[in-house]
Amino acid sequence: MIFKPTDYILFSLLFIILLFYSFPGLSQQSAKLDSLLQELKKPEKDTNRVEVLVHASGLLHYTEKPKAKSYAREALALSTELSYTGGLANASRIMGNIYQSEVLDSALYYYLESLQYYQILDDSLGCIDAYYNIANVYLQLSNFEAAKKNQLLCCELAEKVNNHEYLFRAKNGMGIYYIGLGQYQEENKDSLAALESYREAIPFLSEAAQHAASMDKHSEYYKSQAYGNLAYVKTALGDYDTALTLAMQMLKTYKAYGYTAYYPISYSQIADIYLKLGNYRQSIVYASTSLEWSSETDNLYAMSESYEILYKAHKAMGNYKEAVLFGQQMFDLSRKILNKEREEQIAQMQTKYDTKQIAQENKLLKKEAEIAEISIKKQRVYVVLTSGLMILIVAITLLIYKNLLNKKHFAKKVQDLQTAQARWFASIAHELRTPLTLICGPVRNIIRDQSLPESLVDELEMVKKNGEQLASRVNEILEVSRLESGKSVVNLQPEDLAVLARNVVDSFQPLAKQQRVALKFSYNVSPVLNIDAHKVTTILNNLLSNALKFTPSGGTVSIDWDFDQASDTSLDIKVSDTGIGIAEKDLPHIFERFYQVSHSQQTQSGGSGVGLALARELALLHGGLITVSSRENQGSTFVLSLPKSLIEEVGDFSASGSYAMEHTYEPDIVMSQKNERSNKPSILLVEDHSDMRHYICKCLGNDYQVIEAPDGRQALEIIREFTPDLIISDMMMPVMDGLNFARKLKEDPKHKLTPFIILTAHANERDKLMAYRTGVDDYMVKPFDAEELRVRIQNLLFNALERKKTIEESLALSDQVQAPTHEEELVKELEKLVKEHLSDSPFSISSLANHAAMSESSLRRLLKKMTGLSPGQFIRDIRLQEAIFFLESHRYKTISEVVYAVGFEDTSSFTRLFKKRFGKSPTAYLETISKRNVGRNITSAGFDND
Template sequence: MMRLLLPPLLLFTSLLLSQSKVDSLLHSLESLGEDSLKVQTYLRLTVEYNRIDHNIALNYVNKAQQLAKKLGLESGLAESIYRKGNVLRNINLYDQAMEHYLSALSIYEKLRNTREIIAVKTEMGRLAQLRSNNEVALEFYLEALSLTSQIGDKNGVARIHNYIGGIYKNQKQYRSALNHYGLALAQVEEINFKPGISACLSNLGSVHLLLEEYAQAISYNERAFEIKKETGDKLGASRVLSNLANVYSKKGQHDKAEKLYRQAQLLAKEVDNRHEVAKTEFGLADNAFHRNDYGQCIARANRIISELPYLYDDKLALETHNLLAKAYGAKGEFEKALENAVLYNRLSDSMYNGKILTVTNELEAKYENEQKRKEIALLAKDIDLQSLKLSKRENERNGIILFSLVLLVLATLLYNQFRIKQKANKKLRELDRLKSNFFANISHEFRTPLTLIKGPIEQLEQNPDETLSIENVKMIRRNTNRVLKMVNQLLDLSKMDEGNLKLEPTEGNVYKCLRAVAASFNSHAAQRNIDYKVQIPQTILWASFDRDKLENIVYNLLGNAFKFSEDGATIVFEVNFGQRGLFIQVSDSGKGIPQESLPFIFDRFYQVDGSNTREKEGTGIGLSLSKDLVELMDGTITVASEVGKGTFFTVLLQLQEIKTGADEALQTVKIEKATVLKTPYLLSKADIREIPRVLLVEDNSDMRHFIHELLIKSYKVEEAIHGVAGLKMAIDNPPDLIITDLMMPKMDGITLCKKLKKDVQTSHVPIIMLTAKAGMENKLEGLETGADDYLTKPFDGEELLVRAKNLIVQRQRLRDLFTNKEVQVDPKKVTVNSVDQIFLEKVLELLEANFSESDFGVPQMQKSLAMSKTQLHRKLKALTSEAPGELLRNFRLKRAAQLLSQKADSVTQIAYKVGFNNLSYFAKCFKELYGVAPSSY
């Protein structure tokens, strides 16, 4: 039983568990906007604080009710009213609690929410039971039990059986009470619901106590206490300790009983439950009576009587008056004993017979009336005197309050004037500092590109016979664009300040515009090894928008992301369109922005202080301009950031999709392409150079021209303008390398790649796939189709040349491996895909089975492999660098070398065994391959 004497441990544990939940909820509350999730968080805080501090619980439930009403959330409003009823019931405001339950029930019935209807009716039954209105309580319970059984809620069924058992216990029908408590216990044990199990055990223990079955009562309550301690339920633990104390009191162990009552009362006060405090006080009073300490018994009982108006507990009132009657009788104060006995009889008849019976005679009635008349007269005099004093005090108080208010208003006005002046001065000083920094920074920003432009031009002026290198020309162009961009930003800011910057909307494809802007950063991302992900729907969004301003916004956001991200970081550009408009999101894994700086990053000239140089931080106008442009377009821009983890910008623009415009645009594109695509593929002029052939499959003429100029010095280049033409050209005459775009009319690059890799005639040809899709999933999709390499547009020309060369050299190395003089060749080492491997294995099996037959030749190979002479020649030449006849002859020679090295037979016999009929021809071929005569091998 020592574990029952450790309530401080239980208090500490439960406090930690409860506080942990509260802290978690309060932390999440800070980041929530005004939505349904915040309403639910308020309600969860209400439930937690209902066991800790009822005033705080009321505060949160009121906030939940106001927000739910503001958002028009009927279910949230109903739950708020219901939860408020629970709090009001716990602070004994029973009438107000019932009003809230009825209001919540009305909303839930309208919403047809069965579970919540059950919950509200159950609580209404509990409230009626607390007020000893057992008939009404039982009616509510039976309605709730019927609904709960229908939906199969075992825990709900158990809870209602517990409440019904409580009614029978109050009516002294103990066996019926045990039956209902037993039914409840069976339900919660089936689902292993510990709070419910502990409640049922405690209830069973209380009934066994009334039946004087003390051993069962102690056993049930001890089991219940273990669960209460495990779950951290302070109020429940208080009730269980009180029940145990009752048992020991009945057994005559009054010292142990008093100790348990005091521990139970401490827990009840901790959770501020007046009803439970009063019950433990009754236990202490009853225990004092049995110890013959009648004075303490009467004092404690009278404290309970003073609390009864707030408790509405007729049963507790009944027991208290009965105890007072016995205590006064024991002390010899028979008049007070009689008074309490009468009250006890009245309450007892009311509770158990349903009627109020007159149990006093005429003398008793006259005595009581006289006493009451004297008390009323005395009370009236006291009230009059108190009223006069109160009126005088109120007048004095009102004068003091009025004078204090006047002083407070004057002090507030003076303080506000001082603060406004101080804030204005501080703002002017800050603006002056920002402007000074801006002009210093802008002069630096202009000076650097102007120097890079001026330098090469001066060199050209000093040496007119020389020409500028292409790198210098590119450098001049880059820095000219840089200066132009800054000038345009400054002009836009000036126009914005003067109110002259207007929207100039035109109809167009929004997604196409954004793809073009995003693509301009691809090369920069590749150079710095940045994982740059662009997620734009592959559809058309036709709308009326200001192209220049939209591009300016996106350039600034992406430019900032790249500027403040380290090499190897991740940057994501995502675009979506929905009912609210166009969503643009730019995120990076860069250095992040400190929380104290976030409110100011859209301010003009503002720059976040840090360890980076000014040049890297720029002029401080990019984000300000972006915000102004977004607001000009009736949009919003927000930012979230964490130092060391990165920054997340979100832009929402109000755009209306033009359905007819999109259809017309699609038709226009198709018409334009129809006029351009006159032939399915283009052939270069005859090229007689002995160099590798490259097939270029690309629908964009400018891109074809650019790649053709890159490749033509090192390769023969053939061109096809879509996937269907490219497939036909590749099958008719397989090239050494294929370069294809991913998105093309008629057949895209992925489909083309799949068909080429599955066809035995082209499966050996390496493929480089070009695409504007930069996401990792797109790269994986391209490589999974069998593409040997993958390049994202825009790409570096030198990089394309190097990758093409590597693939052709790699293929040549595989051919060299096959033509090695070693006899054993593994097709897995010679091929790069399963189609080629299967084909080569089939060829080797055919040669192995027929090499010794002198009449077996190329025609027989064609027939066995079901291929034409041309197809077989091209395929074997591509895989092995040997024509079919060479392959057969060298296979026989390699087998002959193997037999000769093993001294299996004479040279003549071995020649015949490997299919040679002419010995001189055999010797000549063997010497050409191995450099020695067969006899000397």
């Protein structure tokens, strides 16, 4: 149902009580009541009279509460006199129903009494009813824990009974519990928790609808109640199309059965959905109808809801006179409701005290006031003299106390956040181990099959390699969790440090060659240490991995130690690089868990921010320490210091006691060259990850000639030799990232119009806007669909070809060409005009020409020359690009809203053009975005602690 947060729980519960105690109809109730009242004229005081009293009270408690209360009390008294447990149970339930709209504490008391009696009778259906009512009262009292407990007991018992009507009641009640919880969370500004609560309600309400469909009687009626609640949930979640369908079905059922009492709620709900969809005219129609029906029944809350919707709809349409009128009526009605509620509260208070008690209390209060006034007069002089000083002392004390509290609260909040973050990482890591095992294991088995083609084996090797890398990251996170809980065990064994370090260095040799980085290893002695080999290997792996990751091509990474047993108190293993270095302000924080820093020349982001924190913890387990020294743009040196006490023996290699070995791995420099004889379009692929380059090359190799570059700087060197037809570049790369590469490329007139696609793992709005402002033509987020990439490439190449033809034709026809800079400014102004009128569907070629103060023919010549597009294509392409932006930023909740926001008149033509432009339908594109965002941990770009 659609209510304001402060009214929702009360409304929903009254609605459900009405559902189960007033059905099947007012006319039938009236006839039945007459029959019962005739029965009550009989003088017999037996159990039959108790049942008649209970039924009569149940029928009257909405229309004549005093009489209903009188009948229920008589039923309780007579049941007690007769020791009739069934009558006590049913009469207590009716008393609870009567008090539920007056005094919730009293209602809860009677419902608990009814449960006790039903349990004595072993009446399962009665117990279901009692649990259900108790849960509803707790929900109104905002005691969500007790409400959920009793509603779950209701569901459990209903499952045992296996009766569709009671199963419907239990499941529908569970759905309403989550709706009530969501409303409470919305009131307390916890929107994320509220959305989760609404989602929790959906399966229960769906089950309720299924049970309703299975009933023999009144199936459509009960089903409509579940649809109404589902419509509210779908509205809260932003699925307005589904919500509208469900609400319409509910109204249709009410009309079919003539349940006029529910018309105001239904019409108001539909009006609210149309309001959220932006269909203000329909919203006004349904809200007006709701107002008519609620006025007939004097339903103040429904009338207030209708006035509010009418106010908002007229305001949105610019009908300010009508909006002000309905706003005033809404305000007046709110004041009337408030006064009514105050009168009810006063009436309740008056029932607690009789007139004599109130008079006595007033007399005492008056006497106390007189005494207080005399005392105040005597002390006034002292108060005047001391009040200023007292206020000052109190203010200073409060400020100091508040400051201390804030500091304690902040410290606790930071600690709780760090603990929760660590726990979350550990939980995710545990959950990842099983799927990783089920990926890596079968892949290894498949690779062993000798009959597989070599190309498939290469791809499987890539899967295995990246799966093992991910498994390694998972193990590191779990190791951090074990360290934090004190469960990590150090297995100390004698190990030859030179052999261990050489194995680590050798494992990084392929990566160093690939990145064209010189990898050096040297030492003067070969000590045997009493260490945990696995943990020390993890430390060296993290230090070398970081060094290689942030060292550009042509740089050097080295690992070495120079130990003097006579003078040194520790063995210092140094890992140095000539990379980008670390800013001085970040040095104190790099060993903090999950901390990542940014660098002015390095936008690459990666890792979990766990590596260096883990390395430091593992070093501490050995009694050692890791220190760092660094200067920006000059490199970094990490030193692992292990205590001398761990050394068991030192190998002696010569008479002087010193020996040195140096392993230098010079990289193989291979530059892909363009095959001049190839007729395929050429694509320059700029990507620092070799496996990703290999994958994209395989996807595009059949249709295009792909030239590879590992970073933006080398890509610029390649472009000096020839001009590719299209460029695909990663955004995050060492040495020169994709955005800087794009900026430098667009500065060169020769390459300014070359189509440019950015690939990135970052899907945030800021990065995307930055990319488009740089001048890139398209933007795709990893992981991407290969077919979608091919379609986008085809479209961009086609547009580029058309643009080139148009420019050549224009140059051939005209001796004087307008200055390129002026024409570019004109195109930018035209693009700005289209975006300003984006949602204006009548905005056409003539509209654009008029706004630009140009003829349509001049406009066509300009756009054809500068963009290769006709004016219609130009407008359509901007609208489609904005649609992509709206979908990915979730600015609108449904595709229909996006369609109207970008100026298309119907969804079908939008879908057809969208798929032609981007290779996917809007629905499929949204599904891709949703899958991509599951589990994504967005962190700031910077130095990798991994």
